[in-house]
Amino acid sequence: MTEEASPPRTDPRQPGEASSIGARFVAGPIDAREIPDAVAIFLEAFHDSAAYVYGEPPRPEAMIDVWSFARSVEPDAFLAARDDDGAVVGYEFLTTSVSALRSAAIRRLAPLRWAWRAVTGRYGIIWPHALRLFANKLSFVRSSGEFRTHGDAQLLNIATAARVRGRGVAGILVRAGLAYLRSRSISELRLEVRPDNVPARAVYERTGFAEVGRTKDAGGEWIVMTVRP
Numbered sequence: 059m060t061e062e063a064s065p066p067r068t069d070p071r072q073p074g075e076a077s078s079i080g081a082r083f084v085a086g087p088i089d090a091r092e093i094p095d096a097v098a099i100f101l102e103a104f105h106d107s108a109a110y111v112y113g114e115p116p117r118p119e120a121m122i123d124v125w126s127f128a129r130s131v132e133p134d135a136f137l138a139a140r141d142d143d144g145a146v147v148g149y150e151f152l153t154t155s156v157s158a159l160r161s162a163a164i165r166r167l168a169p170l171r172w173a174w175r176a177v178t179g180r181y182g183i184i185w186p187h188a189l190r191l192f193a194n195k196l197s198f199v200r201s202s203g204e205f206r207t208h209g210d211a212q213l214l215n216i217a218t219a220a221r222v223r224g225r226g227v228a229g230i231l232v233r234a235g236l237a238y239l240r241s242r243s244i245s246e247l248r249l250e251v252r253p254d255n256v257p258a259r260a261v262y263e264r265t266g267f268a269e270v271g272r273t274k275d276a277g278g279e280w281i282v283m284t285v286r287p
């Protein structure tokens with residue numbers, strides 16, 4: 059499934075082309091070989107939190123392992139946006155079911171493999187920081203559990219390369235993800251976003267998400283948003 063940005067109505071270009079001048083972006087399922095490119099965009103976008111756990115510069119191996127696994131479980135739910143040259147300029151990581159993704163990981167013993175690599179130093183993990191983050195994540199999961207949605211589809215992560223931001227790339231990724239969820243008859247998609255993340259909120263609101271509540275972790279408040287694909 060692919061999705062492209064819609065140009066403004068006055069734009070002479072064809073529907074399906076991005077509205078930015080000089081470049082056209084297209085979104086579709088990510089190829090396994092593109093996962094390191096998506097991770098590089100993640101590490102750029104979330105540099106400080108990645109460096110907190112994976113050192114400076116943050117090492118990508120753990121993320122590559124986990125995301126490659128997630129892509130293998132549901133290949134059409136991990137999307138890449140590409141530019142004219144086919145370079146990855148953004149990604150979106152969704153799941154039609156958080157619990158099914160978790161069960162697949164346990165069935166395939168993936169956490170054991172990751173734990174072994176982690177303790178043998180393959181990921182460069184800074185343990186006290188990773189454990190603090192893990193504890194925070196647990197309290198977050200507990201507090202966010204109060205918002206029940208139809209099913210447990212979730213938009214887990216999205217980012218675009220800094221050099222293409224503000225040109226509609228996240229918009230085409232979210233729309234492509236929603237089209238995929240429609241094809242799977244998913245009735246509701248949920249995400250969490252920080253209140254001060256204005257660009258992300260703009261994308262979500264533009265693609266139909268609405269706030270259903272707020273939750274928090276040690277880092278502050280999260281807005282819980284949902285949409286019917």
Ligand SMILES: CC(C)(COP(=O)(O)OP(=O)(O)OC[C@H]1O[C@@H](n2cnc3c(N)ncnc32)[C@H](O)[C@@H]1OP(=O)(O)O)[C@@H](O)C(=O)NCCC(=O)NCCS
Pocket residue numbers: 103104216217218219222223224225226227228229230250251252255256257258260261264
């Ligand atoms: C959030 C993110 C994915 C948006 O990607 P993008 O490709 O720039 O998104 P788009 O171009 O489709 O849309 C960006 C929107 O934010 C608006 N925007 C951009 N910067 C802004 C700013 N500083 N203040 C207010 N609005 C801003 C744009 O005008 C646009 O809204 P519009 O279409 O209504 O005009 C990108 O900024 C990013 O990767 N951020 C870091 C990672 C992140 O925060 N991910 C989301 C976690 S919930």
